[in-house]
Amino acid sequence: MKRRELVSKIMSTELITLNQTNNLVDAEKLFKEYSIRHIPVVSGQDIIGMLSLTDLLRITFVDDYNSEDNVDTAVYSMLSIEQVMVKNLVSVKSTQTIKEIVEILAKNEFHALPVLDNHKLVGIVTTTDILNYLLEQY
Numbered sequence: 001m002k003r004r005e006l007v008s009k010i011m012s013t014e015l016i017t018l019n020q021t022n023n024l025v026d027a028e029k030l031f032k033e034y035s036i037r038h039i040p041v042v043s044g045q046d047i048i049g050m051l052s053l054t055d056l057l058r059i060t061f062v063d064d065y066n067s068e069d070n071v072d073t074a075v076y077s078m079l080s081i082e083q084v085m086v087k088n089l090v091s092v093k094s095t096q097t098i099k100e101i102v103e104i105l106a107k108n109e110f111h112a113l114p115v116l117d118n119h120k121l122v123g124i125v126t127t128t129d130i131l132n133y134l135l136e137q138y
Helices: 024-034 053-060 073-078 098-107 127-137
Strands: 038-043 046-052 112-117 120-126
Touching: 024 038, 024 053, 024 073, 038 120, 046 053, 046 112, 053 073, 098 112, 098 127, 120 127
Parallel strands: none
Antiparallel strands: 038 046, 112 120
């Protein structure tokens, strides 16, 4: 395993994003369509939050998201993306090492980090990216 491998090697750069004009129904459609679990929320070029699939599940009290039953989206009309997303983000740079990213994720209770270079969103790295990288090493 390479000790100084950069996060830029494993981060996702083809980003799906949301903004304040989107709603939670839009978010749910993106989670399903792209089979993702984290979506950065942006305002222009600035990242203002992160919405996770877990955030949506928490407010809908769904037992099994993958079942054929549709989620009751009535609660979506009562809340905005800004009310549900995580706002106080920890971000990383693409020049940080994978080891540094793992240390941040291990110390905190989240599973995705936005990657910012010069305050611009350039990627996202998730625990799944880390696990896939580790699998490649074996």
